[in-house]
Amino acid sequence: MFALPLLLVAAAVPTKGCEELVPDTAQANYRSITQCLLDEQKVVLGPGTFLLPHGVKMPSNTSLAGSTVNGLMVSRLLLAVPSAITHYVLQVSSDSEVTSVVLDGGEMQKDETCCRSVLSLVGNTSLVTDVEVLGSARGIGILVENPTSHDNLVLRAHVHDCYYGVIFAAGLHSHNQNVVQQGLVEDIYCDAVTFAGHGQVRGTVIRRVGYACGAPSFSTGAGFFCRGNRQGGLVQSSHVSDTCGMSLDVDTCSYLDVSQSTFDGSGYDWSGNHTHCWGMPTAALLDSQMCSIRGNQMSNVRASNNISFSGDPHQVYSQVAAQLFSDLPHGNETIVNFAMLHRPNAGAWPCVGNEVINNSFTCEDCVAYFAGRGTGYAGHSESQPSTFEGNTVLGLSVRCGGNLYAAQEPVCRMGSGWPCNADDYLHPETNFRNDHCSHFAADIYPMSVLPGGLLRNPLPLPSGEVTHKAPTAKPQQSLSAPAAPRWQDTGSTPYGMVFRFG
Numbered sequence: 134m135f136a137l138p139l140l141l142v143a144a145a146v147p148t149k150g151c152e153e154l155v156p157d158t159a160q161a162n163y164r165s166i167t168q169c170l171l172d173e174q175k176v177v178l179g180p181g182t183f184l185l186p187h188g189v190k191m192p193s194n195t196s197l198a199g200s201t202v203n204g205l206m207v208s209r210l211l212l213a214v215p216s217a218i219t220h221y222v223l224q225v226s227s228d229s230e231v232t233s234v235v236l237d238g239g240e241m242q243k244d245e246t247c248c249r250s251v252l253s254l255v256g257n258t259s260l261v262t263d264v265e266v267l268g269s270a271r272g273i274g275i276l277v278e279n280p281t282s283h284d285n286l287v288l289r290a291h292v293h294d295c296y297y298g299v300i301f302a303a304g305l306h307s308h309n310q311n312v313v314q315q316g317l318v319e320d321i322y323c324d325a326v327t328f329a330g331h332g333q334v335r336g337t338v339i340r341r342v343g344y345a346c347g348a349p350s351f352s353t354g355a356g357f358f359c360r361g362n363r364q365g366g367l368v369q370s371s372h373v374s375d376t377c378g379m380s381l382d383v384d385t386c387s388y389l390d391v392s393q394s395t396f397d398g399s400g401y402d403w404s405g406n407h408t409h410c411w412g413m414p415t416a417a418l419l420d421s422q423m424c425s426i427r428g429n430q431m432s433n434v435r436a437s438n439n440i441s442f443s444g445d446p447h448q449v450y451s452q453v454a455a456q457l458f459s460d461l462p463h464g465n466e467t468i469v470n471f472a473m474l475h476r477p478n479a480g481a482w483p484c485v486g487n488e489v490i491n492n493s494f495t496c497e498d499c500v501a502y503f504a505g506r507g508t509g510y511a512g513h514s515e516s517q518p519s520t521f522e523g524n525t526v527l528g529l530s531v532r533c534g535g536n537l538y539a540a541q542e543p544v545c546r547m548g549s550g551w552p553c554n555a556d557d558y559l560h561p562e563t564n565f566r567n568d569h570c571s572h573f574a575a576d577i578y579p580m581s582v583l584p585g586g587l588l589r590n591p592l593p594l595p596s597g598e599v600t601h602k603a604p605t606a607k608p609q610q611s612l613s614a615p616a617a618p619r620w621q622d623t624g625s626t627p628y629g630m631v632f633r634f635g
């Protein structure tokens with residue numbers, strides 16, 4: 134009997150209201166949004182900023198849309214007060230849709246959990262399109278949070294001003310098929326995309342990221358980061374530039390598939406403001422297996438990427454007990470582009486079974502690609518080579534370890550095409566085109582086994598001062614920021630976009 138008046142109150146939220154909600158106080162906004170989602174499985178936000186007291190959890194089979202004016206997003210959900218009640222601003226469950234809305238953490242998220250994020254996906258077969266995600270300098274922009282989540286698509290998301298851009302949670306497998314497509318991830322303090330578990334990133338632009346990872350690991354943030362992930366991930370037709378750390382930073386991962394993408398501009402220092410970013414290779418596969426690097430362009434043209442600036446923390450560029458960097462042609466003044474590396478430590482994962490095919494490696498007067506000692510071997514003798522074929526090179530390569538260079542082709546001359554690598558003729562035929570630096574003389578101290586699927590720095594971040602301090606959040610962009618930024622006029626087709634940068 135008590136239910137009846139309650140239902141009447143609920144029904145009193147005017148139906149029209151759910152079709153174009155008007156901003157009110159934070160509590161009232163929260164009530165009407167959740168009520169519309171419950172009653173009508175649907176809410177359309179009118180123009181304006183909808184303050185929220187804490188995050189909104191969308192039930193399954195619901196939709197939330199913002200308004201647009203001339204194609205510009207004009208509706209914003211903004212966390213208005215410090216809150217630890219939810220770890221998200223918007224959480225999307227199954228069979229739901231979100232479109233045309235700005236999601237802003239407002240630097241008000243105070244929960245101390247693993248998963249502080251602006252947009253969290255926890256269900257299956259949901260679709261998020263045309264969203265802008267920002268405002269979490271100590272959290273994640275977009276988090277695919279649940280290891281059972283599958284078939285979610287995030288299309289044309291613009292993620293910026295967060296600590297991490299996009300994270301695929303540990304435990305996600307390749308059959309889960311969660312996709313971020315045609316995104317723009319920029320101005321991120323640490324890593325732009327982290328594959329703790331499997332995810333797919335297609336046609337996405339990443340730039341200006343990684344200078345403020347801070348404590349506890351002060352290392353430099355990357356475009357794509359993968360550590361201890363056995364499920365891999367997929368990167369296709371994407372473009373990474375101006376990263377403080379490497380554009381592709383892979384350590385102890387398997388089955389990462391990277392194709393048709395461009396990687397350049399590692400070691401970006403914001404016009405000299407962040408010199409801890411100096412000394413970066415473009416991309417590295419460290420102790421990783423069964424990865425595929427196909428048809429990419431990688432280049433390293435920054436003089437500040439002289440490797441002496443970043444040092445050799447894993448001791449991968451010289452024989453054990455030899456002078457640092459002595460496997461590199463210019464020693465500590467070498468610039469390294471693409472590197473496949475193995476640690477000399479007992480217990481390090483073998484770096485084996487990768488394929489590096491049809492890439493273009495460019496860097497004048499530096500090492501266009503480098504294979505380190507011990508790569509291609511599981512243990513000291515068992516050979517499990519990686520394959521290098523059809524790579525074009527400006528610069529030179531250094532080939533330690535024991536890998537296969539156009540192995541099926543007996544003769545590779547200068548100018549021989551596929552399957553020869555452009556610089557095969559410069560390497561000893563007597564040694565299957567490997568140089569003579571196959572092994573470390575001895576394993577050094579054992580390293581502990583990496584647990585699966587790591588972030589660079591786990592959340593919650595330690596409170597207190599960070600050295601590479603994240604700047605205070607920029608003034609919020611005006612609501613007239615274009616909803617359809619640069620990536621829409623690129624003549625793109627869904628799985629093969631063409632980038633045209635001025």
Ligand SMILES: *[C@@H]1O[C@H](CO)[C@@H](O)[C@H](O)[C@H]1NC(C)=O
Binds near residue numbers: 173194
């Ligand atoms: C999903 O919502 C629609 C209305 O928005 C409704 O017709 C449909 O029955 C719902 N499906 C499920 C499985 O709840």
Ligand SMILES: *[C@@H]1O[C@H](CO)[C@@H](O)[C@H](O)[C@H]1NC(C)=O
Binds near residue numbers: 255256282
């Ligand atoms: C998503 O799908 C998985 C596997 O089919 C299932 O276990 C899980 O409960 C689903 N999640 C939700 C929120 O329905």
Ligand SMILES: *[C@@H]1O[C@H](CO)[C@@H](O)[C@H](O)[C@H]1NC(C)=O
Binds near residue numbers: 403404406
């Ligand atoms: C470098 O720092 C100066 C002084 O803080 C600032 O004005 C400038 O915009 C910064 N440059 C870049 C590219 O961030």
Ligand SMILES: *[C@@H]1O[C@H](CO)[C@@H](O)[C@H](O)[C@H]1NC(C)=O
Binds near residue numbers: 464465
């Ligand atoms: C580079 O190596 C040379 C000798 O090989 C050494 O004298 C010099 O100090 C080193 N420079 C740096 C920056 O490590």
Ligand SMILES: *[C@@H]1O[C@H](CO)[C@@H](O)[C@H](O)[C@H]1NC(C)=O
Binds near residue numbers: 437439441465467
């Ligand atoms: C590398 O750094 C050293 C020391 O700062 C410098 O002398 C050298 O010219 C640099 N080399 C390149 C290739 O920039």
Ligand SMILES: *[C@@H]1O[C@H](CO)[C@@H](O)[C@H](O)[C@H]1NC(C)=O
Binds near residue numbers: 427428491551
């Ligand atoms: C590499 O390029 C050659 C020649 O263009 C082509 O035949 C081959 O299929 C390509 N291989 C891969 C794995 O893309």
